[in-house]
Amino acid sequence: MYDSDKRKLLSVLSHGAIFFSATVLSVGLPIAILFLSEDPVVKGNARESLNFHLNLYLYAILFGLLTFVLIGFPLLLILGVASWILPIIAIVKVLSNPTLIYRYPFLFRLV
DSSP states (O other): OOOHHHHHHHHHHHHHHHGGTTTTHHHHHHHHHHHHOOHHHHHHHHHEEEEHHHHHHHHHHHHHHGGTTTHHHHHHHHHHHHHHHHHHHHHHHHHHHHTOOOOOOOOOOOO
């Protein structure tokens, strides 16, 4: 019904967009995939990637504010590590099971 290779590619691009740094492309790629794809699995992965981006920005602002009371530095370090490890896990999971909508742990799902 849906092309498995295309599904894998678009899902990996959605989750891997975080590695484009804080550029507009980082958030724009999952948004574009969400609106252009008709595959429900790809849309789910793009939506989850957007939620991950939004949560990272929210946590970064919160933890940045907490640096004034010196508790934010370790939290920012943990956030930095999580921003690399969690998308890698998502990419591996999506590649191994193309029908999977990977759900990141500890997220507020806003989208």
